[in-house]
Amino acid sequence: MVLQQKAKANVWGTAKPGSKLTIVPTWDKKAYQVNVAANGKWTAKIATPSYGGPYQIAFDDGEKLTLNNVLIGDVWLCSGQSNMEMTVGNGFGGVLNAMQEIADATKYGDIRMIKIDNKTNFQPQQEVPVKWGWRECNPENVKDFSAVAYFFARKIYQEKHIPIGLISDNWGGTVAEAWTSGTSLKTMPEFADFVKAAEGGLTQNDIENRYKTEVRHWIDRSRTDDPGYKGTTATWAQPDFNDSNWPKMQLPNFWEQAGLNNYDGSVWFRKEINVPADWAGKDLKLNIMGVDDYDVSFFNGQEVGHTEMFFYPRNYTVPGNLVKAGKNIIAVRVFDNGGLGGINKGPLTLQLVNDPAKTLDLAGEWAYQKALPLARLEQPPVLANSANRPTLIYNAMINPILDFNIKGVIWYQGESNADRAEQYKILFPLLINDWRNKFKNPNLPFYFVQIANYDCHDQPVAADWPELRFAQLQTLKLPNTGMAVTIDIGEATNIHPRNKQDVGSRLALIALAKNYGVKVPYSGPSYSSLQTKDNRVVLSFTNTSGGLISKGSAALKGFFIAGADKKFYSADATINGNTVTVSNSLVKQPVAVRYDWQNNPDGTLYNGAGLPASPFKTDDWQNIKLDPQKQ
Structure with a gap:
């Protein structure tokens, strides 16, 4: 591991309840004695020297434990979303020249990294959720290192030969408010109600119920621009609607695997079925294995059910008064937020309620028509199982590490807030000041990446990357901040550009100039x-x-x-x-x-x-x- 140099480093843990714990680091051989609480917890402050090592730290509460290969250097917290999470050799295809970079890692054993696991919680936590513990940089381990963090550390090490510890604490696709404490978010009205509810005992079940309601309202609002509706009437579901010119698709199927590529939004499916005479006037059950993501289902023009749950099986009752002998029409409006879209592979049937053995197989050819692209809609509500809720990531992934001494923060995030750039002008500085307050360091260096160039063709219309970049630029008004501009090293069609070397290097230039006394240009014009x-x-x-x-x-x-x-x-x-x-x-x-x-x-x-x-x-x-x- 790496401990912050020239600090009174916080160390903590558990030991034999009620015992005296002795801690002896080999850099000064001084014995630090700590009383262990009745619950077994203890904390201590250990004075660290200038950078160097490796050292040992011995712990003794009657049972001895020794930590080996401890370096003293500078520790940086590396946070944000997927472009910070992206690794040198695994995930998103790896970086440019990945094989050579991995081979060269043998030179940088004084760079170490620990990976915080992706967790959320409604209350601030104390236990650190570790995905994997401190690892020494080498060709095998570096494959899993955050690429931006590694190249940042490598540049500093090449210049100063100071051991660098990296806390990789990031989560792809996450929004800034999820990384901010509830204390600070309560100052922003748009987040205050949620935070107060969480503090008051809001549960996951409450969130899921609220989410279903929000999605229902969102889907209802989408009818306005959907050509399948006229007012509140689902015209494309009516028995007399002519779908003869619609293309055909085999169902059940995901539409992106059936020729409807790169489309998110609503698609209507229709199928004419022949109902036996003895089924007329009897209740039926429409069974759909699942839908990606939501559906509204109709029988002869009347809605028989809707579900706002991803992949959840649908079993809708069709009232007997809608069922007639001979020709009947089933229509399903499927709405996809992203991904494959469509009706899951599996049973797709219609059966008699009072005699389930009598079943019609609905698999086969259905008529379909694209209706309302997702890009024409407001942003959908956050998924019920998403991390993207105010303060929940902070509670689980930042609060537990606040006592660990760090040199500063590097941050790469913003893409997930690009639809709310005006809000980000307040939110991002709030996050920075929040962390400085929580880490008890008002001058904590905080260096961030301005989001890169990207075609953005599959983003919602509301997303405005230039305005988000401008919000990031304005955040430089805060003291002890710096911004690495990457507008020239992104990839038009890849939201995870592979050139992470320049990203890390440009962040390192800021740190070298501001924190390491190196006279080097660190900003563009x-x-x-x-x-x-x-x-x-x-x-x-x-x-x-x-x-x-x-x-x-x-x-x-x-x-x-x-x-x-x-x-x-x-x-x-x-x-x-x-x-x-x-x-x-x-x-x-x-x-x-x-x-x-x-x-x-x-x-x-x-x-x-x-x-x-x-x-x-x-x-x-x-x-x-x-x-x-x-x-």
Whole structure:
């Protein structure tokens, strides 16, 4: 393991109840004595020297225990969502040149990592949920190391040769509010009610019941834009509706495995069945093994059931008054939030309630039609089994480690909050100040990654990555923060870009400059001010180490300019010293400039140190998206 250097390091654990525990570290051979409580718990503070090792720590409560191979160095907490969770060699395809990186890990045994397990809890916890304990960096172990964290540590170690401990505490697809304490979240009205309910004894069952209700209301609201409805009437479920021009699909099946690729949203299925004469007027049971994700089912135009549970078997009673001899129509509206979509493989039947042995097999060809794409809807409610609820991750994964001494935090998160960028401007600084308060260090370094370029074609329309990046940029107003810009090293069609080397290195540059006394550029050009001159705007920049350059293109790209009408046009841009002059002949009186203001932009502004400029805007206008093909 690694303990924080030059600190009164907190150590804690359990021992023989009521005993005296003696702790002796080999770096100073001083004996620390602690009284063990009646419940067996103990805590101690041990003075640590400057970096070095390996050392031993001996514990004795009548039974001896020795920790070996303990290094003294700097410990960094590495948190966020999947781009921090992504490993060097396992998961999401691994990093660029993974095999070589894994082989080279043999040089960096003084880098260690511990992995916190993914857990949630309604109350703050004390026990640390460990997925795997401290591991020494080597070619076998590094495969499971957080890639961003590893490359961050490697860069620092290469420069300073200080042992680095990494606490890998991250969870893919999670939102910032889940990582924030309830104490802080209660200051934000949108989260306060949930936190207060959790503090008052809210249970998982309560959450699931609330979730079902929220999904039901969400599905009901989706009828407005669904062509299968006219008002509250399900026209596509009616017996007289003509579906002869609809395509066909074999059911049960997942539609993404049956030719309907890359589609999330609602799909209507219809099937004509022939009911025996002796079934007429009798109650039937419609049995569907499961649905990905939700369904509303109809018989002869009348709703017979709905379920807001993923993969949960459906068994709907069809009232006898709807059942007639001969032709009948079954319709199922399936709504998929993401993934395969459709009706699970398994029994798909209709049977007599009073004689279940009499069954009609509904498997086979069904007519289908796409209706309402998910991208046209508001964000769906959070899944009942999701971690994405306020403060629950914090309670289980951050609260238990608060006593462990750390040097600082690196953070890579934001994609899951991109549909609420305005809120993130408050929430993200709140999280940072919250952690500083909880770790009892108001100056705790907190360095984060601005989310990378990405096509974002499968994200909801509400998601606004440029605004989220801008919210991250504004968070730099907090002291002792730093931001690694990655707008140039993402992948248009991969939300988990494989170049994690540059991500970790850019984070490390910030730490080296701010915490390790290394004089090195750590930021790309930062917009500072503007002047309007006739039909031109002159932008001034700081952090221009080595001068401003256009990298990879003779023409400086990525700038847009607008007048008071808020209509942006792709701009001509030229560099002059530490300024950039921007113009477009169609904008006679410019008032605003934006740079790299798309999900996947192509800007080329860098400084001489090879670091890219952050996307930015000079205006405070909302809900404006730039499309370089149309503007």
